[in-house]
Amino acid sequence: MSRSQVRFxxxxxxxxxxxxxxxxxxxxxxxxxxxxRSQKTVSLFFDNDSLTRISGDYRPGxxx
Numbered sequence: 001m002s003r004s005q006v007r008f009x010x011x012x013x014x015x016x017x018x019x020x021x022x023x024x025x026x027x028x029x030x031x032x033x034x035x036x037r038s039q040k041t042v043s044l045f046f047d048n049d050s051l052t053r054i055s056g057d058y059r060p061g062x063x064x
Contacts, residue, residue, distance in 0.1 A: 001051045003051075006024070006044060006051055010024075010026060014027050015027070022046045023044070024044045024046070025042070025043050026042045026056075028041075028042075028058065040056065041057055043055050043056050
C-alpha cells in the first residue's frame with residue numbers, strides 16, 4: 001500500500017518522527033465502562049512510499 005492509501009484507511013499518524021519519516025506510529029486507547037483503560041500501539045514502516053512492515057501490540061481480528 002502507498003502512504004496515501006494507509007492514511008485514507010488509518011488516518012493521520014498520531015506521532016510523526018522527523019528523524020525517521022518512514023515510520024508512522026498510531027496509539028489507540030479504549031476504556032470500557034468499569035474496566036481499566038487499555039492502550040494498543042501500531043507502527044507502520046515504509047520504503048519508497050510503500051508499506052513494508054507493521055509492528056506493535058495490536059493484531060487485526062484479535063479479541064479485545
